[in-house]
Amino acid sequence: MSNTEQATGIAVLPDAANTIQTFHPVSKRLLIADDDPTVRGVIRTFVEADGYEVCGEAADGVEAIDRAAKLKPDLILLDLAMPRLNGAEAASILRQAMPKVPILLFTLYADDFGERLASAVGVNVVLSKPEGLSKLGKHLKALLNPKDEPPTSASSRA
Amino acid sequence: MTVGRLVNIAITNLGLIFSVRGRTFPDIRPWSGKRGTMSVPEAVYLWQQPYLAAVCETDNGLMMIRIYEALAAIEQRRLTPVEPDGDEDRALVAAEVGLKALIAERIGEVNG
Numbered sequence: 061m062s063n064t065e066q067a068t069g070i071a072v073l074p075d076a077a078n079t080i081q082t083f084h085p086v087s088k089r090l091l092i093a094d095d096d097p098t099v100r101g102v103i104r105t106f107v108e109a110d111g112y113e114v115c116g117e118a119a120d121g122v123e124a125i126d127r128a129a130k131l132k133p134d135l136i137l138l139d140l141a142m143p144r145l146n147g148a149e150a151a152s153i154l155r156q157a158m159p160k161v162p163i164l165l166f167t168l169y170a171d172d173f174g175e176r177l178a179s180a181v182g183v184n185v186v187l188s189k190p191e192g193l194s195k196l197g198k199h200l201k202a203l204l205n206p207k208d209e210p211p212t213s214a215s216s217r218a
Numbered sequence: 219m220t221v222g223r224l225v226n227i228a229i230t231n232l233g234l235i236f237s238v239r240g241r242t243f244p245d246i247r248p249w250s251g252k253r254g255t256m257s258v259p260e261a262v263y264l265w266q267q268p269y270l271a272a273v274c275e276t277d278n279g280l281m282m283i284r285i286y287e288a289l290a291a292i293e294q295r296r297l298t299p300v301e302p303d304g305d306e307d308r309a310l311v312a313a314e315v316g317l318k319a320l321i322a323e324r325i326g327e328v329n330g
Binding site for chain 1: 290291318
């Protein structure tokens with residue numbers, strides 16, 4: 061027991077100061093599904109910097125469905141091209157299982173993967189990969205805080 | 219390893235090994251106090267533009283955005299055949315390694 065603990069009778073966590081600084085009271089929990097671990101790492105770092113919590117990662121659609129059922133995320137980020145079960149297939153299953161959880165789909169084919177198909181499989185927002193993460197922050201904010209003004213995007217129906 | 223050093227290594231590798239043309243310009247920087255030349259890397263392949271943008275990005279807030287764009291460009295290029303072990307294939311591998319190094323450093327900065 062440290063001197064502080066002896067004097068106060070309260071156990072002090074070693075990283076208490078950091079914990080207080082980084083604690084986000086309304087932190088939303090995200091699930092990231094992409095078959096490329098490098099991409100998952102980039103998205104994780106990006107969203108964590110924005111104050112979101114990544115509650116889990118998945119390498120394919122099947123894993124995404126499994127993790128989503130266990131972790132109950134507030135939002136799911138899916139890549140379209142994934143092994144076993146692609147993002148669109150996973151989205152349609154996830155939409156039935158978790159109707160209120162927003163789903164965001166990253167794809168290289170945003171032009172082809174149109175609004176109708178996105179709507180059919182239950183995806184809230186389709187983001188073009190070449191557009192990168194620049195629009196992700198605004199979409200996350202709009203999807204997780206519906207009172208905020210939604211961003212304007214041709215592929216978005218959020 | 220600092221970002222600056224990593225950028226230098228990446229640019230050097232690009233220039234020496236992976237066929238990125240270097241254009242030579244007169245060094246007109248007034249603060250350098252010397253006359254000479256500096257080499258600016260130029261993308262040979264279309265997908266290299268976002269990669270070079272990521273390597274040269276100095277704004278930490280934009281770094282992950284640039285890296286993601288570069289990864290997407292590489293993924294898009296990989297959708298069509300690339301001559302195995304050809305110049306472009308080796309450039310793609312080098313870019314992937316470079317991006318992973320950038321990511322590792324960035325994540326290290328965030329966590330550390």
